[in-house]
Amino acid sequence: MWKGLISFGLVLAVLAEIHHISTDATVRPLETQFDPTLQNAIATAQSLLQTAVQEAQQQLQQAGIPVPSVTVSQSQDGTQIIEVRIDRRWGIHRLPAVPPQAEQSAGPVKVQAGDRGVSAATLQRAVTTIQQVSLPVLSSNLNARLGTATVVLFSTPSAYANALRQAGLPALEISQIVRKTGGLTVGTEVWVPLYALQGHAELANVVTHELTHVWLNQQGLGDKLPTWINEGIAWYSGMTAEAQVSRVEAEALAQAYDGQLRAAAANGQLLPLSASESDILKANYNVEWEDYRAVQALVQAHGNAALRSFLSASRNEAVSTAFAQAFGISESTFEQQFLQSLERGF
Ligand SMILES: [Zn+2]
Structure with a gap:
């Protein structure tokens, strides 16, 4: 025995x-x-x-x-998730203020050093990235004018873990978040663990992604949109930003995540776009990448203008109505067709 x-x-x-x-x-x-x-x-x-x-x-x-x-x-978590949704998972709707070690402005965005390890040059690079990449991408992809936001940068796992503790996250979860995630947004506050990012292109991706969430929150759409549309749009902006900084790195990332998606499709493990949060957390591929491919398919078929009018209409109407108007198909039919296209191979 x-x-x-x-x-x-x-x-x-x-x-x-x-x-x-x-x-x-x-x-x-x-x-x-x-x-x-x-x-x-x-x-x-x-x-x-x-x-x-x-x-x-x-x-x-x-x-x-x-x-x-x-x-x-x-x-x-083997599939690197770009952020953890601490508001949905733990009901944390406000991040505590981190006493900034230094601060600069990038348009409407206050960029702060969350610890002393963030050098002046690093802070400046984040400011330049937001001004030259993130804000223009938000404008060109979504016609978005961002309101006031704060981006706090952390240079070490311990500084990030400390801030997460103060935000009230469960101690058991913190080490995993510190190791595996690339940024988080609550309301108009963004936290970015710099040590988890591998260079300028990835910084552009993560910061632009998170600022897209901020903008959607400012439009009152953060909680209104289905998760797949919210994440898909954030990825769409983030990937546009990454490609502007380094096309090679953006393509490499796409290849890697497409590989995961193909393997999941081949093994019959694809989740529907409307999968629950708990199913998403159990998936063995990056489900947000599937969301991104879905939004990208919509943009390729109908153009940026349709995406913009969908978002604009969603502010005042039911999302399902706005979706059908903008894309000429119901959300559920689109979901079915998109999943079938992945299962056929892409
Ligand atoms: Zn996101």
């Missing part, structure tokens, strides 16, 4: 370790950027391993054995 349990435990530990390695490989998609075949293989292996780990966990649970700390929530 015990021998069986021990060997089962060993199998699980090995699986967890392999799984950990495989998920780490996808946390840094740029390193495998020039080999989409490898990226596909990693995504497929990752999803097979996740299934194996889940099955092992279920068997342990059925046998009444406490499940070790290889939780599904670790594997899901």
Whole structure:
């Protein structure tokens, strides 16, 4: 009996370790950027391993054995999520003010150093990025004029973790957020962990993405839009910004995430666009990338103007009405057709 349990435990530990390695490989998609075949293989292996780990966990649970700390929530984060929705997950609707070590303005955006490790040059680079990339992209993609917002930059995991503690996040979740996420927005406040970003292009992506959420919040659309549209639009702005800074990096990122999406489609694991938050958190691919591809498909078919009129109409009407008017198709029919297009291969 015990021998069986021990060997089962060993199998699980090995699986967890392999799984950990495989998920780490996808946390840094740029390193495998020039080999989409490898990226596909990693995504497929990752999803097979996740299934194996889940099955092992279920068997342990059925046998009444406490499940070790290889939780599904670790594997899901293997696909780097760009932000964590702390307002929806933990009901935190206001971020505490972080005493700024330094501050500069980028148009309507106050850019602050959240700790002393953020150098004057780094602060200046963020300001320039917002002025030269984020605000113009918001304007050209969405005809958006941003209202007052604050972006706080953190240079180290410990400074970011400290701020998250003060925001009231559960201690158990903080280390994962610190390791795995690239920025968060609550209302008009944006926090960006700089240490998690790999360069100027990624900074442009994350800051523009988060400022898109700020703008949608300012339009009263943040909670009104379905999550897939909200995230898809934020990704659309973010990717436009990243491509402006480095087309090569944007294409590499697209290849990596498309690889995950293809593997999920091949394995029958695609979620519908309207999947619940808990399903999204269990997915083994970047669901926000699927959201992005959906919004991009709408823009390719109907143009930026249709997206803008959809957003403008959504402020005063039901989203479903605005959607059908702007894109000539009901949201649910579009969802079905889009999912089928992914399943056919793209
Ligand atoms: Zn987002």
